[in-house]
Amino acid sequence: MKIFYAIQATGNGHISRAVQLYPYLQKFGEVDFFLSGNNASLDINLPIKFKSEGCSLHYSKCGGLDYWDIAKNIKPRQIYKDADALPLKNYDVVINDFDSITSLACKLQKVHSIQFGHQASFISSKTPRPEKKSIMGEMILKHYAPSPKNIGLHFDKYDDFIYPPIIKDEIINAEPKNAGHITVYLPSFQKDCLENAFNKLPNLKFHWFLNDIKTKHTIKNVTYFPVNQQYFNKSLINCEGIITGGGFETPAEALYLGKKILSIPIRKHYEQECNAAALKKLGIPVLYDVDDNFDLIIENWLDSPIKYPTMKANNIKETLEVLFDTYYD
Incomplete structure (x- = not known):
């Protein structure tokens, strides 16, 4: 065939x-x-x-x-x-x-x-x-x-x-741990849109995956990563939580691993708005706009006793x- x-x-x-x-x-x-x-x-x-x-x-x-x-x-x-x-x-x-x-x-x-x-x-x-x-x-x-x-x-x-x-084998076979960092994957945001909010939280460590980053490096409390499957899988498996868009695969994998999720759907992207509606039905927090209080929202999200659903592969x-x-x- x-x-x-x-x-x-x-x-x-x-x-x-x-x-x-x-x-x-x-x-x-x-x-x-x-x-x-x-x-x-x-x-x-x-x-x-x-x-x-x-x-x-x-x-x-x-x-x-x-x-x-x-x-x-x-x-x-x-x-x-x-x-x-x-x-x-x-x-x-x-x-x-x-x-x-x-x-x-x-x-x-x-x-x-x-x-x-x-x-x-x-x-x-x-x-x-x-x-x-x-x-x-x-x-x-x-x-x-x-x-x-x-x-x-x-x-x-x-x-x-x-x-x-569809959950990747690397995720299915993983033994998830909490190394204390927050994984960030928001391809519709440029670096200077969010960097200040992350720097306001010096006690938190962020793993931020960006398309224009060529080599892994750390500035203050943020480690910048190129978009690389191996790096990303490792970061997700060992994170405390993930801040990501309103996509499908990444939230599904995070739920499978039992990770905290904060979803920020891409504005004017209807499919992501639909996914956000589905995530809200599952009890996942969704943020539709990022403002000067984003650092406080991150703290409140991490402190909230949210019961996350189990995701089946x-x-x-x-x-x-x-x-x-x-x-x-």
């Missing part, structure tokens, strides 16, 4: 999931990957056969999306060309992790596909949303990368086609069996 797997590289979570899935997928057949977008900063140890700039995200300075930058970097003619060039008819199965080019290619070439991943869960109206829904956000979630069939991943089983998160073998059965059903 030949398998085409499309990865949306607007962040690192899609890539981490694909890396974890790859050895399991190989048991079903030969796998070729398509990487679409250029936001990811992780090393990609996968057989990437096809690439496209696709549609990438651009951030404002302190915590939001810059829609003007996103729009001006979209190249419709190139997207159509890339979609038309993908040789999807050479594959027995097309798996799409929320990539619009692959979805367009399937439509142009009249090829069947299945959407697999976190975004697929939003096909269900039962999946949590914020109190104020976004019409545009809902349209993007449902029509950006449509497939006739869907297998979703989320924090909880909100619908019958939704399964637990996905049984990858069983989920993939369901995926392939669903594909051919």
Whole structure:
């Protein structure tokens, strides 16, 4: 069996999931990957056969999306060309992790596909949303990368086609400890947006992962790290808690490890607002804006007696069996 797997590289979570899935997928057949977008900063140890700039995200300075930058970097003619060039008819199965080019290619070439991943869960109206829904956000979630069939991943089983998160082997096999530091991963925030707040808490140590950091170094109470999977896994496994965005994979792994979480969803990012709504239902504190009191909020968060839910890891073998059965059903 030949398998085409499309990865949306607007962040690192899609890539981490694909890396974890790859050895399991190989048991079903030969796998070729398509990487679409250029936001990811992780090393990609996968057989990437096809690439496209696709549609990438651009951030404002302190915590939001810059829609003007996103729009001006979209190249419709190139997207159509890339979609038309993908040789999807050479594959027995097309798996799409929320990539619009692959979805367009399937439509142009009249090829069947299945959407697999976190975004697929939003096909269900039962999946949590914020109190104020976004019409545009809902349209993007449902029509950006449509497939006739869907297998979703989320924090909880909100619908019958939704399964637990894919947790990396390094996390599943870890023995979590509390070394007393706070792990920080907020890719939409630049360094000078938060540095002062962290420095106001000299008794706390922060491990801060930033895209523009090239080498690990420490200034005052903050150790700055490049975005590196090995460094990040170690920091997360041994942290007291993590301050992160409203993504999916990182909060899921933190919950699996039993870590404290403070979620700051990216502003104007509807999927992250939906994830934040789901986290709030689980009792996880969510912060929608960062101001001059951020240091006090961090202290209160660490001191709060929050009971965090237990997160179950996905049984990858069983989920993939369901995926392939669903594909051919």
